[in-house]
Amino acid sequence: MNKVYSSAEEAIADIPDEATIAIAGFFTAGVPRVLLRALIARGVKDLTLACGCGPLLGAPGELALLVKNKQLKRVIDSYGLYRSASKGTQDLFEQAVKAGEIELRVYPMGTLAERYRAAAAGVPAFYTPTGVGSVVENELVSSIEEKRKKKETRIFDGKRYILEYCLPPHFAFVHAYMGDREGNLRYRGTARNFNPVMAAAARITIAEVENLVEPGEIDPDDVHTPGIYVQRVVKVPRPTFAVTID
Amino acid sequence: MKKFEGLSREMIALRASREIPDGSYVNLGIGIPTLISNWIEGKDIILQSEIGMLKTGPLAFGEGVDQDIINASCQPVHTLPGSAYFDIVESFAMIRGGKMDVVVMGALQVDEHGDYAGWANPARGLMGVGNIGGSMDLAAGAKKLLITMEHVTNDGQPKIVKELTYPATTEGKVNMIFTDFAVIEVTPKGLLLKEVYPGLTPQDIQSVTEPKLMISPDLKEIEL
Numbered sequence: 140m141n142k143v144y145s146s147a148e149e150a151i152a153d154i155p156d157e158a159t160i161a162i163a164g165f166f167t168a169g170v171p172r173v174l175l176r177a178l179i180a181r182g183v184k185d186l187t188l189a190c191g192c193g194p195l196l197g198a199p200g201e202l203a204l205l206v207k208n209k210q211l212k213r214v215i216d217s218y219g220l221y222r223s224a225s226k227g228t229q230d231l232f233e234q235a236v237k238a239g240e241i242e243l244r245v246y247p248m249g250t251l252a253e254r255y256r257a258a259a260a261g262v263p264a265f266y267t268p269t270g271v272g273s274v275v276e277n278e279l280v281s282s283i284e285e286k287r288k289k290k291e292t293r294i295f296d297g298k299r300y301i302l303e304y305c306l307p308p309h310f311a312f313v314h315a316y317m318g319d320r321e322g323n324l325r326y327r328g329t330a331r332n333f334n335p336v337m338a339a340a341a342r343i344t345i346a347e348v349e350n351l352v353e354p355g356e357i358d359p360d361d362v363h364t365p366g367i368y369v370q371r372v373v374k375v376p377r378p379t380f381a382v383t384i385d
Numbered sequence: 386m387k388k389f390e391g392l393s394r395e396m397i398a399l400r401a402s403r404e405i406p407d408g409s410y411v412n413l414g415i416g417i418p419t420l421i422s423n424w425i426e427g428k429d430i431i432l433q434s435e436i437g438m439l440k441t442g443p444l445a446f447g448e449g450v451d452q453d454i455i456n457a458s459c460q461p462v463h464t465l466p467g468s469a470y471f472d473i474v475e476s477f478a479m480i481r482g483g484k485m486d487v488v489v490m491g492a493l494q495v496d497e498h499g500d501y502a503g504w505a506n507p508a509r510g511l512m513g514v515g516n517i518g519g520s521m522d523l524a525a526g527a528k529k530l531l532i533t534m535e536h537v538t539n540d541g542q543p544k545i546v547k548e549l550t551y552p553a554t555t556e557g558k559v560n561m562i563f564t565d566f567a568v569i570e571v572t573p574k575g576l577l578l579k580e581v582y583p584g585l586t587p588q589d590i591q592s593v594t595e596p597k598l599m600i601s602p603d604l605k606e607i608e609l
Binding site for chain 2: 165166167168169191192197217218219220222224227228233236237239243245246247248250252253267268269271273274275280281282283284287326328329330331332333334335336363379380382383384
């Protein structure tokens, strides 16, 4: 079994317009930057990027290109905007959201994590207490009014819970410190974050790895993502970037 | 309107850190709460970072920075002996599943019912969206929820209000509020003023707080 592709370009060659792609990463940590750049270069359009916590804020150059090239239809995230209002008003992505050109859908981070996990695990929907007492309880939080679907709630044991649905992406872009040609992945530190669950949730998972090793070099006890979840592997250099989202 | 002198952000964090018992597992939100990590070194308090880390160490600088090890505010941190890494599903299972003894968050507003708003500011013109991050999960699962914030906005408006005018993060979960002017406990009967910045009177605090404050019989000055 050999899942290795010789370039990011080849690994993403069949991604169609309108695809939903999960982008792993938490701010600057564990973001699949090389795959993102290949996606931008191919000019794929009308994309839904399903994120977890601001990987596009962690890759601001790439986000700016996606906006300038008009490749984005929708972003799903828990934290997709700059914290500072003054920086936000200057930002091309925020301006596009305000203008209604890109839809931003916001979920609590734990709900998003659980949506991907449910998709991975064959669970169509689940109840969570998160968001009760906020607008999240009533409707989908979207920058586009027509998209704000009502939500169902239910009482269990005297407490209210919100029904949320699984989120199964077509593709996932993940980043790992180490991977083998059968798709086993091992992450480093907090760069792990959304990578494992997105790898498991997507139909086709593409992994960029800093170190490509032979099967067996990752001890079975140290495999964080078993290769069954990964369809394509690309070797990339260890990235350098500024560790900040400000 | 009279402008009062009060604690710096670091000192608000110090006072709030005194409220955290030894042996606690704690999550600190972005902003003033993260400054609490400067005051708990050597104490038996374990920080959880929602990104996927337990026993998060102090902030890292210069040569000590490892780009794969950051906290939820995207600041590089150190590990400590006993630190553990896990993925985001595990992280929010422990958060939503009620394992955090203390959660400390910042806020835009807190009301007299213990509701608070922190994820969206309508003045930003963002069509009803904002940044929720982990705040709602943390509020849902916290055994104790503390808010640290300035008492008034930059233009002198009270941040402790009768009813929230900004979108709520959660309702009824706030236990204590630590500001630059005061320490306030949220009780079923209303807000109880417990401590004041040295030199400020209860009337001073009331003049910058919308709901009526109950004054503790043991009212004292904030001691640091």
